[in-house]
Amino acid sequence: MKFPLPSLVVTGLALAACMSQVQAAGFDCAKASTLVEKTVCATPTLSAQDDELNRRYKTLKHLQVFRLLQTQWLREVRDTCIDSDCLESAYRAQVKMLTLLPIPPAPAKGDLLPMDPTRQYRLQDPDDWQRFTLAKFTAAPPQGDQQIVDAQVLDGVLHVVLFVGQYQRGLEGYVGTLYEYADDQPGLYPIARDIGFVGWATPGANDQGQRFAGIVDGMFYFRQRSGGELQHSMRYRLGSRSAPEASQQVFQSPSNTLRHARARVGQDLNQENYSLSLDYDRQSNNTYSENVTEHNEVEAGWSIVNPTWSETRPVMYFDNEGPRACIWRVDVQYKVLSKIVPEHEAISARPVDIHGREAVVYLEGDQLKLAINPDD
Incomplete structure (x- = not known):
């Protein structure tokens, strides 16, 4: 039977013990201060997605459009999440946003x-x-x-x-x-x-x-x-x-x-x-x-x-x-x-x-x- 993922508030009590065993995310996990950041550091799949997002963002952050996109995403999407499912979805969407897309072929x-x-x-x-x-x-x-x-x-x-x-x-x-x-x-x-x-x-x-x-x-x-x-x-x-x-x-x-x-x-x-x-x-x-x-x-x-x-x-x-x-x-x-x-x-x-x-x-x-x- 598959049980629903616990909320970040409940999960937060167990994060400190786990963080030292998990690969660091794109930010410094030693300085993680919020429940969202601690959850990312303690969850291997989220940590990997955060690394991938930051790898893509690093090549674009000299452009203001992408700095604005990233700031808005952090403030209005990622940091409003209350469970791991929300974070997984948020990271997938932002990685897609930072991915170069081909222009759709135009109809004749x-x-x-x-x-x-x-x-x-x-x-x-x-x-x-x-x-x-x-x-x-x-x-x-x-x-x-x-x-x-x-x-x-x-x-x-x-x-x-x-x-x-x-x-x-x-x-x-x-x-x-x-x-x-x-x-x-x-x-x-x-x-x-x-x-x-x-x-x-x-x-x-x-x-x-x-x-x-x-x-x-x-x-x-x-x-x-x-x-x-x-x-x-x-x-x-x-x-x-x-x-x-x-x-x-x-x-x-x-x-x-x-x-x-x-x-x-x-x-x-x-x-x-x-x-x-x-x-x-x-x-x-x-x-x-x-x-x-x-x-x-x-x-x-x-x-x-x-x-x-x-x-x-x-x-x-x-x-x-x-x-x-x-x-x-x-x-x-x-x-x-x-x-x-x-x-x-x-x-x-x-x-x-x-x-x-x-x-x-x-x-x-x-x-x-x-x-x-x-x-x-």
């Missing part, structure tokens, strides 16, 4: 089809996306603007370029400061202060149009207005924390609704942004299109801004400014619409892959934040 674009018109996207409100503050910056001036310009993971390190400033309609551009966040360096680095930044064809619109600033091969390219209609191209090597330099190369790419697109946004979001529909290249169920959100129903709470496709997955993300304000995820393969960041002030979501896991960086008030999917 022609294999993605519109769903039956009689069906609707399945609405989800997952609560397991872990969210962290990566950095804080000085809030934008009154009526100012904050945008993530681009984000990429290079050699395992997350880099985010963001802009804080004011939209100047007379100049048809922005005046403000560009910042870089690098996950292996503390804080935000000002790439260029008080410049006339030209990043998009239609600044301030729901779909900002063609992009004039972005990351290519570890270099961030942007355009800077120097007076009147004159612009010149600049470049900044990510992570260098050196002054940007003039460049003969000019960055230009399609809007975020077209860049990496798996389907075409079915209406002009600059004119009609109360619904989201997608058009596909192939027909299914006698249709080429599908409605992701309720069609033209302002009361339904949709006001869609900044739709952005993942480079690696058949997924689109968007900010919502209506009553359902937050950040949403559109899975066009499995036809699921998910609210992945619930805070109403969350904006400017940009997708990245962290150690093979799906994640988004976004802005919330004066904070640069990250949300990561633990179930990838």
Whole structure:
């Protein structure tokens, strides 16, 4: 007969006698002070898992994302356990979180089809996306603007370029400061202060149009207005924390609704942004299109801004400014619409892959934040 494992409180009375006979865990068992730590030291399977976890964490702890993940796990998961079963489960999940995952193979674009018109996207409100503050910056001036310009993971390190400033309609551009966040360096680095930044064809619109600033091969390219209609191209090597330099190369790419697109946004979001529909290249169920959100129903709470496709997955993300304000995820393969960041002030979501896991960086008030999917 199999009996249930005793709680840590009961087990704690017997741990002191056992600890000297058990292989040490990833931390110093001689300094173990809590019942959780003593249980790990006294249980060979838990001690082995702790060693494995620390072996993986050692190669990642120079990155703030993983320090935050580890701190949250210790505080909110491991140290809340009251029995050995809970600890075993907690360690298995965290070892998996620290394991490099392959990016799932993407379906061919022609294999993605519109769903039956009689069906609707399945609405989800997952609560397991872990969210962290990566950095804080000085809030934008009154009526100012904050945008993530681009984000990429290079050699395992997350880099985010963001802009804080004011939209100047007379100049048809922005005046403000560009910042870089690098996950292996503390804080935000000002790439260029008080410049006339030209990043998009239609600044301030729901779909900002063609992009004039972005990351290519570890270099961030942007355009800077120097007076009147004159612009010149600049470049900044990510992570260098050196002054940007003039460049003969000019960055230009399609809007975020077209860049990496798996389907075409079915209406002009600059004119009609109360619904989201997608058009596909192939027909299914006698249709080429599908409605992701309720069609033209302002009361339904949709006001869609900044739709952005993942480079690696058949997924689109968007900010919502209506009553359902937050950040949403559109899975066009499995036809699921998910609210992945619930805070109403969350904006400017940009997708990245962290150690093979799906994640988004976004802005919330004066904070640069990250949300990561633990179930990838």
